[in-house]
Amino acid sequence: MSAPAQELDTNVRELTTCLVGMPNSGKTTLMNAITGGNFRTANYAGVTVSLLRGRSKSEFGSAFNVVDLPGVHSSVSPSPEEELACTVIEGRHSRVQPDAFILVADATQLERHLKFAGYVARQGRPLVVALTMVDLLGRTRLSVDVQKLAAGLGVPVVPVDGRTGKGVQELMAVLHRTCEHPISDSALSRLPDEPVSSFKAVRELLDRTGAMRREARTSHTDAVTAKIDSVVLHRFTGFPIFLLVLVSLFAAIFWAATPFVDAVDAGFSMAADLVQQVLPESLISRFIAEGLIAGVGSVAVFFPQIMILFFLMTLLEDSGYLARGAALVDRPLSFLGLHGRSFVPMLSGFACAIPAVFAARAIPARRERLLTIWILPLMSCSARLPVYALLLTALLPAAAWTQGLALAAIYISSLLVGSIVAGLASRIILRHRNPSLLAMELPVYRAPRWVPILRMTWARGSAYLRRAGVPIVVVSIVLWLLSSFAFSPQTIITPAEMENSLAAQLGQAMAPLLQPMGVDWRVGVGLISAFAAREVFVSSMAIVFHIEGDDEETQQAGLLEQMRTATFPGSAQLIFTPSSIFGLIVFFFFSLQCFSTVAVIRRETNSWRLALTQLLFYTGLGYTLAVISVQALRALGIA
Amino acid sequence: MRHSTLVKSENDNRFHLLSEMPLNCWCRIQRLEGPEADRERLIDLGFTPGEEIVVTQSSPLGDPLVVRVRDALLALRKREASWIWVETA
Numbered sequence: 001m002s003a004p005a006q007e008l009d010t011n012v013r014e015l016t017t018c019l020v021g022m023p024n025s026g027k028t029t030l031m032n033a034i035t036g037g038n039f040r041t042a043n044y045a046g047v048t049v050s051l052l053r054g055r056s057k058s059e060f061g062s063a064f065n066v067v068d069l070p071g072v073h074s075s076v077s078p079s080p081e082e083e084l085a086c087t088v089i090e091g092r093h094s095r096v097q098p099d100a101f102i103l104v105a106d107a108t109q110l111e112r113h114l115k116f117a118g119y120v121a122r123q124g125r126p127l128v129v130a131l132t133m134v135d136l137l138g139r140t141r142l143s144v145d146v147q148k149l150a151a152g153l154g155v156p157v158v159p160v161d162g163r164t165g166k167g168v169q170e171l172m173a174v175l176h177r178t179c180e181h182p183i184s185d186s187a188l189s190r191l192p193d194e195p196v197s198s199f200k201a202v203r204e205l206l207d208r209t210g211a212m213r214r215e216a217r218t219s220h221t222d223a224v225t226a227k228i229d230s231v232v233l234h235r236f237t238g239f240p241i242f243l244l245v246l247v248s249l250f251a252a253i254f255w256a257a258t259p260f261v262d263a264v265d266a267g268f269s270m271a272a273d274l275v276q277q278v279l280p281e282s283l284i285s286r287f288i289a290e291g292l293i294a295g296v297g298s299v300a301v302f303f304p305q306i307m308i309l310f311f312l313m314t315l316l317e318d319s320g321y322l323a324r325g326a327a328l329v330d331r332p333l334s335f336l337g338l339h340g341r342s343f344v345p346m347l348s349g350f351a352c353a354i355p356a357v358f359a360a361r362a363i364p365a366r367r368e369r370l371l372t373i374w375i376l377p378l379m380s381c382s383a384r385l386p387v388y389a390l391l392l393t394a395l396l397p398a399a400a401w402t403q404g405l406a407l408a409a410i411y412i413s414s415l416l417v418g419s420i421v422a423g424l425a426s427r428i429i430l431r432h433r434n435p436s437l438l439a440m441e442l443p444v445y446r447a448p449r450w451v452p453i454l455r456m457t458w459a460r461g462s463a464y465l466r467r468a469g470v471p472i473v474v475v476s477i478v479l480w481l482l483s484s485f486a487f488s489p490q491t492i493i494t495p496a497e498m499e500n501s502l503a504a505q506l507g508q509a510m511a512p513l514l515q516p517m518g519v520d521w522r523v524g525v526g527l528i529s530a531f532a533a534r535e536v537f538v539s540s541m542a543i544v545f546h547i548e549g550d551d552e553e554t555q556q557a558g559l560l561e562q563m564r565t566a567t568f569p570g571s572a573q574l575i576f577t578p579s580s581i582f583g584l585i586v587f588f589f590f591s592l593q594c595f596s597t598v599a600v601i602r603r604e605t606n607s608w609r610l611a612l613t614q615l616l617f618y619t620g621l622g623y624t625l626a627v628i629s630v631q632a633l634r635a636l637g638i639a
Numbered sequence: 640m641r642h643s644t645l646v647k648s649e650n651d652n653r654f655h656l657l658s659e660m661p662l663n664c665w666c667r668i669q670r671l672e673g674p675e676a677d678r679e680r681l682i683d684l685g686f687t688p689g690e691e692i693v694v695t696q697s698s699p700l701g702d703p704l705v706v707r708v709r710d711a712l713l714a715l716r717k718r719e720a721s722w723i724w725v726e727t728a
Contacts, residue, residue, distance in 0.1 A: 074683035077676040109710045112685050140710065195679075196687045199709075219663045219693045221712055229696055229705070229712075238699035327714040331700045334716065340703075437677045437719060438703055439684055442712040 015179055016065040018096065020089055021104035022116055023071030024443040026132035028052070029162035030104055031068040032452060034060070034172065060172035067096055073441070075119060076195075079364040089120050100179050101127040102171070107159070108133050108140045108221070108444070110212050114153070114202045118191030121155065126182035128175050129157040130167075136444060139222035141215040152209035154186030163449050225320075225444045232324050242328050245321070246347065252308050253351050253382070260304030268297030286484065295476030298533050299469045302352055305382055306464055309351045311457040313344065313359070318453055320445040327440065334435055336419050337426020339368040341440070346372070346418070349379030350411070353597045355464055357604050365436035370610070373601055375422045377592045377618055380414040383534040387588050390538050390556060394563050395581045410589065417589075472596045475532040479503065483529070483543070503528060504544075516627040517587070518580035518634075520568050530593045537588075579633035583626040591622030653727060657694065658704070658720035665693045666725035673722030685709040686723060694720075 019027045019034075035054030052068040069088055070081035078086055087093045089101070103120055105113035121127055129150075137143060150157040156174045160167035187205065192198045206212045220226030232241050272289040279285035316322045322344065330340030341363045348356035356376045363369040388410060392403040483503040507514075507524035514524045522544040529540035542555050545562040563576045592598065592615050602611040660666055668690050671678045685708045686692070695712065696705040703714040 076683040440714045
């Protein structure tokens with residue numbers, strides 16, 4: 001509202017520059033170097049999918065507003081991200097009107113990058129070419145003469161290394177000069193628009209001026225990349241290496257994160273206890289301890305896992321392996337109507353659906369992105385793990401290995417069911433006629449740089465906390481209010497009287513629905529509260545079954561004891577029988593019991609319809625299949 | 640696809656589909672087929688007639704192929720590579 005007015009007010013108008021270039025040109029790394037800020041950088045085509053804004057560092061003279069635009073492979077039939085960048089480049093964007101462009105060009109792929117530069121220069125705004133990847137020229141047996149290149153193109157060319165910051169100072173100085181004395185006509189801007197003649201003109205220009213020389217023509221771009229690719233894309237070693245990478249990722253998410261998760265968990269229960277000891281017993285202290293702290297805790301408990309996931313994903317992106325992984329699995333995934341790159345969000349979905357939905361942005365075609373998002377709630381996220389642990393221990397009390405086996409079966413089935421749903425949806429609803437073009441760039445392998453990776457991990461992790469944290473905390477607080485208040489006679493209730501709470505009344509109202517699933521209203525309360533986050537099921541079950549004890553282990557042991565003997569009110573019939581426990585597992589397997597995921601999907605797809613359809617579809621499917629399995633098991637004589 | 644087999648029989652055996660080229664064998668793009676939007680995008684990515692390209696690798700499942708074009712490595716699905724007619728030197 002006030003932003004446009006503010007822009008008009010400033011007398012000395014701040015200059016705006018946009019970083020433009022093809023994917024993998026090192027734009028985002030340069031953005032980091034120019035702004036000194038925490039931005040996402042990656043060696044994975046199409047990683048910058050929303051506009052990143054920043055301000056140039058003060059050491060580079062008077063400040064620029066810097067906008068990092070999504071990478072553009074081609075302005076022909078562009079993806080939504082490319083379309084956005086093209087809108088800005090062509091001056092059609094209502095908000096972003098740059099004074100000059102920084103055209104980021106990969107020195108090892110000059111022909112393609114300069115053809116794109118010609119398209120940018122034709123729009124008439126001044127530009128400076130930032131030449132990246134100069135350090136890789138030796139590996140690719142190419143040499144580039146910067147002076148001859150600048151003279152030939154008629155625009156300034158500055159070699160930079162965004163990773164070390166080398167050349168950035170000069171780039172910004174040249175940019176200032178260009179803004180003061182803009183050149184709108186150059187050899188670069190006179191390149192033809194039509195691609196075939198444009199490519200021809202670029203090559204002629206490079207040959208004529210001697211700006212680029214090729215030592216030898218080899219079939220590989222560079223020997224290091226060729227050598228690594230011959231192993232990671234090899235017929236026999238390709239998939240074992242891919243599996244090894246996946247298994248290590250899972251191991252890191254589930255085992256390496258455990259101590260951190262436990263520490264966070266313990267920290268928050270200590271804080272809650274402290275509040276209740278220090279503050280006098282009142283509604284406020286209970287709200288802070290049970291509502292607020294527990295709500296924030298339910299977000300924080302996932303934070304270690306998500307940070308590890310982001311760190312490893314960024315590492316894989318930055319090294320260049322992720323694009324190879326996408327190429328490996330493109331065939332099976334495209335058969336299902338998905339895209340090679342869908343594997344990244346699907347994998348993230350096993351930790352948490354929310355970062356997975358963000359990761360789906362890297363999928364270029366809208367249809368494939370939406371289909372990927374559609375199946376993400378099926379991936380067995382880590383919030384389901386405590387629920388499955390409780391239910392499997394109740395179902396298979398005998399030996400630990402049978403539970404492990406059952407858990408593995410659940411994980412594999414979630415991937416299989418996701419595949420089936422995607423395959424059916426792409427064939428029946430979306431019609432499997434015209435898959436989008438893959439034509440995915442495989443970047444050269446580069447040794448990862450730890451500082452930018454850690455910075456980026458933090459940037460992505462904190463973005464997760466901001467976007468996902470708020471809905472989770474809000475939902476937890478609402479559910480706390482529901483379970484702490486009642487209609488008359490006594491409005492505020494203690495946990496021991498939860499039978500009278502609004503949540504319990506909701507649960508009791510749901511009883512006719514719960515009865516076919518073979519459970520009573522108390523489980524209903526657990527199921528409702530699980531919409532805050534699935535693992536809340538365990539703690540709210542502990543509350544409704546009056547289990548004392550704070551730490552998880554005694555809570556779970558007590559709860560299991562209670563579950564073995566719990567009966568329906570006023571009868572001797574047991575609630576937790578093999579069939580009803582199995583039904584609950586089926587329900588958790590399918591249903592989208594996570595309001596935060598729904599909120600994030602709404603934001604990412606900009607469609608309430610899609611998000612709510614998904615919520616109703618999966619929760620309805622979960623309920624229906626749970627009822628069918630309970631009734632079928634009972635018909636077969638399994639109680 | 641049906642269309643391309645017809646055309647192929649009319650040509651002599653210097654012309655091949657990129658999807659059928661052996662690895663590391665340089666060839667020159669003759670023309671492109673396929674849906675108009677996809678064809679135009681492939682040309683814009685660097686697959687212009689007359690350009691020399693090479694299939695450097697095939698992924699373990701045989702699809703996609705890794706193609707070197709204008710100093711870039713692009714993963715192309717076989718379906719996409721079968722739109723590109725090439726001639727061997």
